[in-house]
Amino acid sequence: MTRVLFVSSEVYPLVKTGGLADVSASLPEALCRLGYDVNILLPGYPSAMETAGASGASRKARISIDGYTVNLVETRLPGAAVTLWLVDCPPLFGREGNPYQNDQGEDWPDNAWRFKLFARVGAKIAMDQAGLSWHPEIVHCNDWQSALLPVFLEPYPERPGTVFTIHNLAYQGLFSRKTFEDLGLDESLWRFEKLEFHGRLSFIKGGLVFSDRITTVSPGYAEEIQTPALGYGLDGLLRYRRPQLSGILNGIDTRTWNPEEDPHLDNHYGRDHLKNKRLCQANLQRSLGLGPNGAVLLGFVGRLVEQKGLDWLLTVMPPLLERGCQFAMLGSGERRYEEPLKELSLKWPDRVSLTLGYDEALAHRITAGCDLFLMPSRFEPCGLNQMYSLRYGTIPVVHSVGGLRDTVFDPADTGIDNANGFCFKSPDSASFLAAIERALDCHKNRKAWRRLQENGMAGDYSWKQSALHYGELYQGILAERQDPNLK
Known part of the structure; x- marks a missing residue:
């Protein structure tokens, strides 16, 4: 049973600002139904911690990173048999509301520190350094908030395989050169072929440069982001990594979105009874x-x-x-x-x-x-x-x-x-x-x-076919890591 750590800054119904949350709930569950052992890693936002507390969550580990004490809290994804680990660090994640912005719609000024720590925790789990009884063979990261994780794994020859999924290339996690220095990242990473992007630190480049595979959420978008029009300055890098880039169409949760049983509707209907x-x-x-x-x-x-x-x-x-x-x-x-x-x-x-x-x-x-x-x-x-x-x-x-x-x-x-x-x-x-x-x-x-x-x-809009494609991707990575001649 292949072990997968699925790393995301949003998971429905615990926290949601867009489609990433829906994907991060549905895809891991679909993979589990195919026989994969998938654990989700999510920041311990107040809404998530409250839900976890009500369901009898327990602390599984305590680690120190960048001067912060972090508790790893284990619970289950509501309504699913998927293990969920929450990164409980109140100084960084204990904020009500939007996970990325304050009430005025301004980015939290310490977002770089918040999601660097999130990635560090993921790397500790990936390398079996978090004091857990589980570590992955594949680490699947999503969007810029987890994109430093493949960077932190790169120095380890024995690391797990890595996948990075682009949900929206317009959001890149861009920060100043001073932030790069203050984060204490290795100076060797400040190069255009690594994390430097037109004089700024780009979190998303961590995933694009250092992951074994890059995916995006539809075949059409995988082509579009390799063009200047929709590549946001990263189209050249994506064309360079084209052999490792693929588009896998998202599915939807067909149990939650089912007009024949939807609890939000007073009247139900189906394809054969539309009245x-x-x-x-x-x-x-x-x-x-x-x-x-x-x-x-x-x-x-x-x-x-x-x-x-x-x-x-x-x-x-x-x-x-x-x-x-x-x-x-x-x-x-x-x-x-x-x-x-x-x-x-x-x-x-x-x-x-x-x-x-x-x-x-x-x-x-x-x-x-x-x-x-x-x-x-x-x-x-x-x-x-x-x-x-x-x-x-x-x-x-x-x-x-x-x-x-x-x-x-x-x-x-x-x-x-x-x-x-x-x-x-x-x-x-x-x-x-x-x-x-x-x-x-x-x-x-x-x-x-x-x-x-x-x-x-x-139409079949379920996650079944998409999950099968991700499973094939995972197995291809594992085969290559066992035999580099397969690359």
């Missing part, structure tokens, strides 16, 4: 104060930031409202997007519902109750919401990038029998609006619309 979906829509409209007038209901759930195409969305909303469409929107982000959305909700109170923040139950009800789900992302490494909407018979309208291109198929490209949504390829609001208008026209054709719904709901 209750209309009741979900009526309930959603009623609860959000939207008029149940037969209007087409368009949904959006996500961060209100430029990456998600909010400027394009704001441009297309007025003409769609004029023609009678309704919008159910959930998310939070930048004020330059929140404020005009508030204005639209005040101007059109019976057609625009805006909920700022995040509400898991409402996200499920929007996904079930809408006719169309909008994802006009400028780039999207994988995207989970389009897979949620497909599973719920809600037709996605997406920008054809990254994982959206890998999962949503337009009837203009594939024919109605193989389609499940609508795509736009030009990065502008006019193309977005045109795709929505094609969707609205299709909505009038009951037979064609039902075919799109059935096609979407028939």
Whole structure:
């Protein structure tokens, strides 16, 4: 049984700011079902420590790192038979709210120290130096917060194999040269082919340079990040490491996201019995104060930031409202997007519902109750919401990038029998609006619309295939470490 240490700064339901948390809960569980022995390592945020305490967690080890005393607290991932270790260090992680930012939306000034220590703890476990009775054969790191871990393992010939997954290359963990010095990192790492990036310290380069394998969360995004447009200055490095880079499409938790059993819904439905979906829509409209007038209901759930195409969305909303469409929107982000959305909700109170923040139950009800789900992302490494909407018979309208291109198929490209949504390829609001208008026209054709719904709901969005791909990746690394001639 291959032992895997899965290292992540977020795990649902303990802490979540985005899709990383969902992946970090679902993938380890899927790997365990395939016979892997997976333990998750997560910072001991207050929400996580509180949940662990309520479930009878226990301290398994105490270690000293960088002048801090760290307790390793063992518990189980809620609802799963997966061991979870929490890095209990209150001076660094004992802060309420967002794990990376304060209440003003500013990065915690000691983030570099926080996640350096997190990586150090992971390295101690990996090298069997933490006083535990378990150590891994594979260490799987995720995003910049754990990217120094492969750096710390590099000096050890007997180290475990390493995988680094890019969930969003836009977030790189960039810090000053002085921070590099203050962290006490070895001076030899301050080179452009290691951690130096245009005069700054780049955490993410630790994972990109020092890991045995690099993955990202869709085949499309794996190609895109090797281009100047979406490589964020790292495209050259990623092209250099192309032989070690692969894209493995994320899955979703098909138990949590299941319209036939979803506890957040008053009415349930499936591919062969879609009638209750209309009741979900009526309930959603009623609860959000939207008029149940037969209007087409368009949904959006996500961060209100430029990456998600909010400027394009704001441009297309007025003409769609004029023609009678309704919008159910959930998310939070930048004020330059929140404020005009508030204005639209005040101007059109019976057609625009805006909920700022995040509400898991409402996200499920929007996904079930809408006719169309909008994802006009400028780039999207994988995207989970389009897979949620497909599973719920809600037709996605997406920008054809990254994982959206890998999962949503337009009837203009594939024919109605193989389609499940609508795509736009030009990065502008006019193309977005045109795709929505094609969707609205299709909505009038009951037979064609039902075919799109059935096609979407028939897809396999589970983690099973993705977990198999990760398992093959792990075994390939282990084989190479036993016989370097296989590289």
